[in-house]
Amino acid sequence: MKLKKTVLAAAALTLAVGPTAVSAQLADDITLVSWGGAYQKSQHRAYVEPYIADNPEVTAVWDESSYEAVAKLRAMNEAGNVTWDLVDVVASDAIRLCDEGLAMEIDHDELLAPAPDGTPASEDFGDLIVSDCFIPQIVYSTTFGYRTDMVGSTPPTDVCAVFDLEMYPGKRSLEKRPINNMEWALICDGVPKADVYDVLETDEGQARAFAKLDTIKEDVIWWSSGADTPQLLADGEVVIGSTYNGRLFSVIEEQNQPVAVLWDAQVFDLDGWIIPVGLSEDRLARSKDFVRFATDTQRLADQAKYISYGPARESSAPLVGQHADLGIDMAPHMPTDPENAKNTFLYNYEWWADYRDDLDAKFQAWLAQ
Amino acid sequence: MTAIDPPVLTADGTPLKASLRRALRREKARAFLLVSPLLFFVLLTFIAPIADMLFRSVENGIVHDTIPRTVQALRNWDPGESEVPGDDVFEAFYTDMVFAVERKSHTRLGSRLNYERTGLASLFRKSGRRVGKFDTKDYADAFNTLDPAWGNPATWDVLAGSEAANLPRTASAYATWLEVIQADGDDPLGEEPWDVLYAALFSDLMQAPAGGFASPLLNDAQSAAARFEPISLREQFGAIDEDWLDPQVWRTIQTYAARYTPGYFLNSVDLKLTADGVQYRDEGDRIYVLLFGRTLYMSLVITISCILLGYPVAFLLANLPLRTANLLMILVLLPFWTSLLVRTSSWKVLLQQQGVINDILVALRFVDDASRLVLINNQTGTIIAMTHILLPFMILPLYSVMKTIPPAYVRAAKSLGATDWTAFWRIYFPNSVPGIGAGSVLVFILAIGYYITPELVGGTRGVFISNRIAYHISSSLNWGLAAALGTILLFAVLMLYWTYDKIVGIDNVKLGG
Numbered sequence A: 001m002k003l004k005k006t007v008l009a010a011a012a013l014t015l016a017v018g019p020t021a022v023s024a025q026l027a028d029d030i031t032l033v034s035w036g037g038a039y040q041k042s043q044h045r046a047y048v049e050p051y052i053a054d055n056p057e058v059t060a061v062w063d064e065s066s067y068e069a070v071a072k073l074r075a076m077n078e079a080g081n082v083t084w085d086l087v088d089v090v091a092s093d094a095i096r097l098c099d100e101g102l103a104m105e106i107d108h109d110e111l112l113a114p115a116p117d118g119t120p121a122s123e124d125f126g127d128l129i130v131s132d133c134f135i136p137q138i139v140y141s142t143t144f145g146y147r148t149d150m151v152g153s154t155p156p157t158d159v160c161a162v163f164d165l166e167m168y169p170g171k172r173s174l175e176k177r178p179i180n181n182m183e184w185a186l187i188c189d190g191v192p193k194a195d196v197y198d199v200l201e202t203d204e205g206q207a208r209a210f211a212k213l214d215t216i217k218e219d220v221i222w223w224s225s226g227a228d229t230p231q232l233l234a235d236g237e238v239v240i241g242s243t244y245n246g247r248l249f250s251v252i253e254e255q256n257q258p259v260a261v262l263w264d265a266q267v268f269d270l271d272g273w274i275i276p277v278g279l280s281e282d283r284l285a286r287s288k289d290f291v292r293f294a295t296d297t298q299r300l301a302d303q304a305k306y307i308s309y310g311p312a313r314e315s316s317a318p319l320v321g322q323h324a325d326l327g328i329d330m331a332p333h334m335p336t337d338p339e340n341a342k343n344t345f346l347y348n349y350e351w352w353a354d355y356r357d358d359l360d361a362k363f364q365a366w367l368a369q
Numbered sequence B: 001m002t003a004i005d006p007p008v009l010t011a012d013g014t015p016l017k018a019s020l021r022r023a024l025r026r027e028k029a030r031a032f033l034l035v036s037p038l039l040f041f042v043l044l045t046f047i048a049p050i051a052d053m054l055f056r057s058v059e060n061g062i063v064h065d066t067i068p069r070t071v072q073a074l075r076n077w078d079p080g081e082s083e084v085p086g087d088d089v090f091e092a093f094y095t096d097m098v099f100a101v102e103r104k105s106h107t108r109l110g111s112r113l114n115y116e117r118t119g120l121a122s123l124f125r126k127s128g129r130r131v132g133k134f135d136t137k138d139y140a141d142a143f144n145t146l147d148p149a150w151g152n153p154a155t156w157d158v159l160a161g162s163e164a165a166n167l168p169r170t171a172s173a174y175a176t177w178l179e180v181i182q183a184d185g186d187d188p189l190g191e192e193p194w195d196v197l198y199a200a201l202f203s204d205l206m207q208a209p210a211g212g213f214a215s216p217l218l219n220d221a222q223s224a225a226a227r228f229e230p231i232s233l234r235e236q237f238g239a240i241d242e243d244w245l246d247p248q249v250w251r252t253i254q255t256y257a258a259r260y261t262p263g264y265f266l267n268s269v270d271l272k273l274t275a276d277g278v279q280y281r282d283e284g285d286r287i288y289v290l291l292f293g294r295t296l297y298m299s300l301v302i303t304i305s306c307i308l309l310g311y312p313v314a315f316l317l318a319n320l321p322l323r324t325a326n327l328l329m330i331l332v333l334l335p336f337w338t339s340l341l342v343r344t345s346s347w348k349v350l351l352q353q354q355g356v357i358n359d360i361l362v363a364l365r366f367v368d369d370a371s372r373l374v375l376i377n378n379q380t381g382t383i384i385a386m387t388h389i390l391l392p393f394m395i396l397p398l399y400s401v402m403k404t405i406p407p408a409y410v411r412a413a414k415s416l417g418a419t420d421w422t423a424f425w426r427i428y429f430p431n432s433v434p435g436i437g438a439g440s441v442l443v444f445i446l447a448i449g450y451y452i453t454p455e456l457v458g459g460t461r462g463v464f465i466s467n468r469i470a471y472h473i474s475s476s477l478n479w480g481l482a483a484a485l486g487t488i489l490l491f492a493v494l495m496l497y498w499t500y501d502k503i504v505g506i507d508n509v510k511l512g513g
Helices: A002-023 A037-054 A066-079 A091-099 A121-128 A159-163 A181-188 A193-200 A203-214 A228-234 A245-254 A281-294 A297-303 A314-319 A349-368 B016-056 B061-066 B068-074 B087-102 B106-114 B120-133 B137-146 B153-162 B168-183 B195-207 B216-225 B233-240 B247-255 B263-268 B288-319 B322-337 B340-351 B356-363 B379-403 B407-415 B420-448 B452-457 B465-474 B479-503
Strands: A029-033 A059-063 A086-090 A135-147 A172-175 A220-223 A240-244 A259-274 A344-346 B271-274 B277-280
Touching: A029 A281, A037 A059, A037 A245, A037 A281, A037 A297, A066 A086, A066 A091, A066 B465, A086 A091, A086 A281, A091 A259, A091 A349, A091 B106, A121 A135, A121 A314, A135 A159, A135 A228, A135 A245, A135 A297, A159 A181, A159 A240, A159 A259, A172 A228, A181 A193, A181 A203, A181 A259, A181 A349, A193 A203, A193 A349, A203 A349, A220 A228, A220 A240, A228 A240, A228 A245, A240 A245, A245 A259, A297 A314, A349 B120, A349 B288, B016 B479, B061 B068, B061 B106, B068 B087, B068 B247, B087 B106, B087 B120, B087 B168, B087 B195, B087 B233, B106 B120, B120 B233, B120 B247, B137 B195, B137 B216, B153 B168, B153 B216, B168 B195, B195 B216, B247 B271, B263 B271, B263 B479, B288 B322, B288 B379, B288 B420, B288 B465, B288 B479, B322 B379, B340 B356, B340 B379, B340 B452, B379 B420, B379 B452, B407 B420, B420 B479, B452 B465, B465 B479
Parallel strands: A029 A059, A029 A086, A172 A220, A172 A240, A259 A344
Antiparallel strands: A086 A259, A135 A240, A135 A259, B271 B277
């Protein structure tokens, strides 16, 4: 009896879904662009493998070009030959791609699946939809890791430990760009968190941030690749250094190095998909179909089994479980965990979109002097 | 006068001269055909991209293409007054912005202008969201109440044709509107005219001579429009953001309105183009001249270290018995075949403060544990790593030149009483100079364009200008500036090559034989 019901329901569902699925021709190939490494692997296992299991006719190809996605998409667009179907970028790049007319504006509620309780996608993602083109995936943070064996008996609890050469002597590593560093410098110079961007807008405020950074300039190793700080920490080259929280997780839990995370004043940032403009109809249909599946509540929660980045949907948070290989609880390693997120800082996209060029020139000039 | 000699004829009766010329032409054509694949390949993949890059460094069509009416209106605005431009500029800008937003090109223009004046990117983005919701809706309502014919695009179509002389703004706005609608694949007749058209019409009616229209519809509209409440577009823009009332914003747009700009080149040498002419950048922003200087200096140091290290190796290679020489040659080539990134990363492991070299020095008590040497993330790191990477490019030309120096020369010198040193310095070394020349040119030119290695081991003071070029290409997307920097670098190399030719003579460069 029950079986019959299920079969009937399935048949009804097929009938209901059938016509829409047939009317739009779907391409069989999909080219996904991501960052490579552990992150791309987590995406592959959490969304691509189950998607292909459901749609065996599909071949998914990864292109590890997210780092240069904006430049490459612009070049593809100029050449009139866009070969990517879905591109994983950080939020600030999504805003730029949207600004340049290279990413498609989408209706989040129409394209994306609602939460299991029926909450529309735009509410489930909430504030994380920072651009009309952006489909959020994860929340990650840039924060500090330190060597537990090099800080004596007083491990740092405050981000300003980075600027405290007396208490924590030794080299530190910071990213070779103004973003985040300027904010941390001002916070540690006594600027209240809420006023940071107002202060940073003025010449005096910028001078103040540079003056604070000057105090440690001789002791900083500047990194440009996310893998640098974990390596420098593992080799004992630096006492403390900034990097992405997922990188620290792998140093600590997977490689068992004497490193701990300093969550104070971690800077949240977002990563997600954009759909390039200029796709043919069948490819666009496939991209939409895939992205709807890949960003539903369960898939985003699944991704957290492989990497310690927080799912962008509110409804995914309760479903986050244990690491797929290590079997440890992932929640305490998430940047969004209440215990870790006591003092956080949200990176101001709009502000940096304006000031990036200007401050970057100043920052590079400051570095070179 | 002698009679003209009859032309020499070939067997088939054509003059010999013509026949020869034809044969020669055929030869030439065949030769050209043979080289043409390579020629086209070089043109397509080498010359064309370079030309394109040179062009990008001055090209600036985006301002003119995105806001043509504003650019036109700004021509009559004298920035000396340091006042906000007049209503005509705001009207033109409103029309341009509405269509730019529809084409999604306004944000792109914002990012372009943001390179010159910080804050314009968000100003354009923000204004783009609001420009469709201006109070100009009131004009549309008022005209439609006056005569429902205004709601019909056909009316506009007729008037934009027949009355174009008296309705310049309306006609031009209508033409763009048609383009935009048709670009979307929609039928213009099925669309409602946009507010921007009514605003243009209102402005035209106010400025045309009273009753000067052929169409009664327009004459009626004109007398009625005089009673409409005028909407100041300047206030509308001012309400979005006060920055629109800042003359500096308009001066920036005016300064960068030209289709071709020297702006990128000026930026590349730490100058900037402002409304008041060319000025120095602020002290804290100057970076490129320093980086160009540093690039040249470090490339020179790297070239000299390559000569010092490579010369003895090449000498050994050329003078040892063949079997030993071959083994040594493999040692030279082995790193050459290894991935660049692997070699660079290995230098990290060796050179860092907790690295192999420092560990050994500490173990041997050459340096104190507390004062380990800083060998990486500075100029030293870049010079060490790049000297190693570029060394084969010095050794190989040196070796091939040394191989051709007959050993008899040195023997002859010695038999005439020269010491070892004199024989080397007076006989062998001058013969090997072409190899040094070739190696130096190769190493120097390769070094000047390197960016991966300096990025990884150069820290802050060991980076090259190419790192900034890469940054502007892939990260900041300021391709114009990247192109200008690249062009300057290209010409610097050509100049150096030319000087080298003048001083040493390029005939003295030998890669072998």
